[in-house]
Amino acid sequence: MIFKPDAIIEFVSQYITLQEGDIIFTGTPSGVVLGKNESKYSWLKPGDTVSISISGIGTLENKFV
Structure with missing residues (x-):
C-alpha cells in the first residue's frame, strides 16, 4: 500500500x-x-x-479467473 491505514483513516475523517x-x-x-x-x-x-478472514465473522474468498 502507498499510504498506511492510519493515514487513510485520518484523511477520510x-x-x-x-x-x-x-x-x-x-x-x-x-x-x-x-x-x-x-x-x-x-x-x-x-x-x-x-482470501480475507475476520475472526467471529468468517472468510471471504475470491478466485481470480
Missing part, C-alpha cells in the same frame, strides 16, 4: 464522520507501476485465490 461498520475501499490508482521494474512484481493470474 477530515471530511466525514466515520461510523461503526463504515468501510473505506482503497485501490491502486492507474499508473502506480509506471517506470518501475515490473519483473519484480507478482501479479494475480488465473487460478489464484484471494
